[in-house]
Amino acid sequence: MEVKECKTLEELRKEVDKVDEKIVELIAVRNDYIKQAANFKHTVDEIKADERIDDVLNHVRHKALTLGVSPNMVADIYKQMIDAMVETEIAEFRNRGSF
Numbered sequence: 001m002e003v004k005e006c007k008t009l010e011e012l013r014k015e016v017d018k019v020d021e022k023i024v025e026l027i028a029v030r031n032d033y034i035k036q037a038a039n040f041k042h043t044v045d046e047i048k049a050d051e052r053i054d055d056v057l058n059h060v061r062h063k064a065l066t067l068g069v070s071p072n073m074v075a076d077i078y079k080q081m082i083d084a085m086v087e088t089e090i091a092e093f094r095n096r097g098s099f
Contacts, residue, residue, distance in 0.1 A: 027081065034085045038092040047089045053082055 006012035041047050057075050064074035 030081075031085055031088060034089050035092045038089050038096060041089075041093060044090055044093065047086060047093060056082065 004015055006015060038047070057078055060078050061071040061075050064071040
């Protein structure tokens with residue numbers, strides 16, 4: 001992804017706002033996939049898959065490093081997002097009556 005060279009603070013802020021919108025859209029897409037994941041799980045313990053969470057966190061930390069972004073910041077953001085999405089997936093699982 002190429003970063004535009006901005007000429008003013010206002011222009012820069014508009015570009016940051018565009019990026020923020022894309023980030024939120026991607027989070028929404030990720031959340032929709034997480035809801036689908038409930039179809040493939042048989043227990044709440046499967047949803048809380050610690051090993052998978054560790055894999056995701058390691059993956060995003062590595063990606064952050066390759067892009068020159070703080071891996072700790074990215075991991076912290078992902079931990080919070082994953083916690084919320086696990087709760088979403090559990091709710092989806094229970095709503096389907098898959099106890």
